[in-house]
Amino acid sequence: MTGAEKIIARACGLAAVAPGDIVFPVPDMVMIHDNMVPGVKRALDELGIDRLAAPEKVVMVTDHEVLYGSARAAQYGSLNRGAARAWKVGRFFDVGRGGHGHVFPMERGMVLPGMFYFDNDRHCTNAGAIGAVGFRMGMEIARVLATGTNWIMVPKTLKLTLRGRLAPGVFARDLGAHVGARIARGALPFNLDYRVLEYAGDLDQFDLAARVGLCSAPTEMGAYGVFFPPSEAILAHARRVAQQPFEPVFSDPDAAYEAQAEIDIAALEPQVSLPGGVQNAVPVSEVAGTAVDHAFIGSCASGMYEDIAIAASYLAGRRIADGVRLFVVPGSEDTTRRLVADGLMQVLLDAGAVLLPAGCGPCNDAVVGPIDSGEVSISTATNNPAGRFGARDARLFLGSPATVAASAVAGRIVDPRSAPRTDRRAGAAPAAPPTSKETVQ
Amino acid sequence: MSLPDGTPFSWTRRGRCTRLGHDVPHMGGVVPARVVSEMRYDPKDIVPFLFAETDPGFHERCRPGDVIVTGRNFGMGPKMQGYIAMQALGLGLVCESMPFLAYREAVGLGLPVLTDCPGISDACATGDEVEVDFLAGRFVNHTRGTERAVPAVPAGLREIIALGGTGNWLRRWWQRQGAAERA
Numbered sequence: 001m002t003g004a005e006k007i008i009a010r011a012c013g014l015a016a017v018a019p020g021d022i023v024f025p026v027p028d029m030v031m032i033h034d035n036m037v038p039g040v041k042r043a044l045d046e047l048g049i050d051r052l053a054a055p056e057k058v059v060m061v062t063d064h065e066v067l068y069g070s071a072r073a074a075q076y077g078s079l080n081r082g083a084a085r086a087w088k089v090g091r092f093f094d095v096g097r098g099g100h101g102h103v104f105p106m107e108r109g110m111v112l113p114g115m116f117y118f119d120n121d122r123h124c125t126n127a128g129a130i131g132a133v134g135f136r137m138g139m140e141i142a143r144v145l146a147t148g149t150n151w152i153m154v155p156k157t158l159k160l161t162l163r164g165r166l167a168p169g170v171f172a173r174d175l176g177a178h179v180g181a182r183i184a185r186g187a188l189p190f191n192l193d194y195r196v197l198e199y200a201g202d203l204d205q206f207d208l209a210a211r212v213g214l215c216s217a218p219t220e221m222g223a224y225g226v227f228f229p230p231s232e233a234i235l236a237h238a239r240r241v242a243q244q245p246f247e248p249v250f251s252d253p254d255a256a257y258e259a260q261a262e263i264d265i266a267a268l269e270p271q272v273s274l275p276g277g278v279q280n281a282v283p284v285s286e287v288a289g290t291a292v293d294h295a296f297i298g299s300c301a302s303g304m305y306e307d308i309a310i311a312a313s314y315l316a317g318r319r320i321a322d323g324v325r326l327f328v329v330p331g332s333e334d335t336t337r338r339l340v341a342d343g344l345m346q347v348l349l350d351a352g353a354v355l356l357p358a359g360c361g362p363c364n365d366a367v368v369g370p371i372d373s374g375e376v377s378i379s380t381a382t383n384n385p386a387g388r389f390g391a392r393d394a395r396l397f398l399g400s401p402a403t404v405a406a407s408a409v410a411g412r413i414v415d416p417r418s419a420p421r422t423d424r425r426a427g428a429a430p431a432a433p434p435t436s437k438e439t440v441q
Numbered sequence: 442m443s444l445p446d447g448t449p450f451s452w453t454r455r456g457r458c459t460r461l462g463h464d465v466p467h468m469g470g471v472v473p474a475r476v477v478s479e480m481r482y483d484p485k486d487i488v489p490f491l492f493a494e495t496d497p498g499f500h501e502r503c504r505p506g507d508v509i510v511t512g513r514n515f516g517m518g519p520k521m522q523g524y525i526a527m528q529a530l531g532l533g534l535v536c537e538s539m540p541f542l543a544y545r546e547a548v549g550l551g552l553p554v555l556t557d558c559p560g561i562s563d564a565c566a567t568g569d570e571v572e573v574d575f576l577a578g579r580f581v582n583h584t585r586g587t588e589r590a591v592p593a594v595p596a597g598l599r600e601i602i603a604l605g606g607t608g609n610w611l612r613r614w615w616q617r618q619g620a621a622e623r624a
Contacts, residue, residue: 022595022596022597022598023597024597043608047608047611047612047615048615049611049615138542140545140549140607142607142611143607143610143611146611146614146615147611147614151597151598151601153541153595155541193540193541194540194541194542222540224541
């Protein structure tokens with residue numbers, strides 16, 4: 001079996017599962033996000049269901065709308081707090097208490113290698129970064145909350161082997177977008193719809209943040225899961241922060257995959273996704289020089305400490321260009337505190353960045369930090385369809401945290417390899433790419 | 442098994458075939474985009490718009506038991522309005538393939554649906570009289586006098602469909618919980 005299949009089988013109490021099986025996993029955890037709570041509460045109330053099957057397993061997070069920018073949002077906040085009380089939710093992370101539900105649980109040892117959990121939101125695929133399985137339920141999370149499980153069809157798994165090492169100035173988001181583009185073009189023989197994409201090969205170069213960055217593009221293209229075999233560094237992190245025992249899981253050597261492919265990543269250049277979708281990735285040189293108005297670093301794909309530290313290395317001692325607004329949204333409150341503690345917050349503020357509370361930031365329908373008609377944005381959002389940040393005729397580009405930060409300084413899209421860089425982290429070597437040792441902490 | 446209003450549920454649909462092509466999007470191809478964006482969930486607000494942009498008047502011509510047969514990749518996107526209308530009209534849906542989330546929505550709304558039926562488009566044409574046994578996995582074209590096997594509804598999903606969807610399933614589950622506690 002593949003790693004994901006083993007995790008699903010264990011959650012079902014079965015010795016084995018195979019793609020296509022309809023099974024009922026009993027999750028280790030159930031996550032529900034603030035934007036979904038009111039609808040799910042209403043649906044269960046209408047059925048008269050007033051208690052949850054396993055409230056102690058439930059983690060309710062506040063990430064989609066952290067800053068109440070409207071009366072409606074404040075009302076949703078009240079509904080969230082009321083639901084948490086009525087349902088006796090085990091762990092409720094209110095405004096300012098945790099951060100992004102697809103980020104902080106891995107940092108804090110709530111999501112651990114080998115775990116299976118249900119989540120209403122599809123970016124729970126991030127769990128694959130640590131070697132766990134998060135499974136999206138949408139509104140059907142209501143049935144999980146009420147009964148303790150729900151049906152799933154065991155997905156097929158695809159295996160992508162990465163060979164080589166990313167060059168300096170090239171990061172996981174560049175690779176993720178490139179993989180998405182190759183699949184979209186048909187250059188990789190993968191249909192991602194409801195598949196698990198398992199990465200293999202030279203993975204030790206990717207720390208937790210980078211693995212998270214590699215989960216996003218496949219998810220946006222329909223993948224239901226991403227899976228990484230946990231590295232020694234990942235396991236060391238998990239052991240250090242674990243809030244419960246865990247058992248890492250790896251794919252069998254003879255595991256069956258729907259399709260397999262291998263790519264060489266050593267020559268990859270920084271990528272920028274053109275407006276319309278993360279899969280529209282091209283080398284940054286094709287769009288270099290495009291003036292930008294709006295920039296955003298964060299999202300469940302690029303909001304970990306390491307992502308923001310990379311961005312800060314392009315902002316240190318510099319100012320973002322006049323006419324550009326840069327929003328930085330850490331993935332977790334813990335990361336915000338760490339940025340303060342090690343001085344990187346000062347770097348961000350001195351550069352002129354606007355810091356927003358941990359969560360989705362503009363990536364959730366631009367409830368904060370929207371964009372005006374005709375403006376141009378470059379960001380680390382998970383995707384860039386027209387209208388995602390507000391005005392439908394705004395042009396939205398995606399890049400790595402490095403590309404976004406360097407572009408915000410320049411006032412136009414630039415290749416981060418040509419931008420000055422100063423790494424201010426303690427012990428960090430200037431101009432060096434991060435290594436797994438220094439970044440998985 | 443029966444629907445909440447007491448209507449007995451039948452796993453067989455027999456009626457007129459409407460055959461659609463490949464890559465029919467949910468928005469536009471099944472129901473107008475506004476029916477989705479306005480988040481309509483009441484069947485009476487959706488039924489008049491089923492296939493409104495591609496087959497005007499469909500909802501008046503179709504009869505319970507009629508079967509929609511589609512090509513590959515039917516109903517892209519996790520949208521539910523079209524399946525609400527099909528279920529309310531007593532139709533069945535047989536697809537060469539669907540994105541998984543579209544399939545999940547259709548099941549969750551209690552629509553008799555089959556996917557992964559490659560080549561099914563070649564087995565019928567619009568206007569044929571067809572019969573589908575969703576439980577046995579049998580597709581009969583009475584007009585042509587042909588029959589073929591199709592993958593049946595998986596056992597684990599039958600109760601949801603027979604009860605008319607996840608909402609009804611949950612309602613019955615909760616009632617049984619209460620009954621068990623009172624016993």
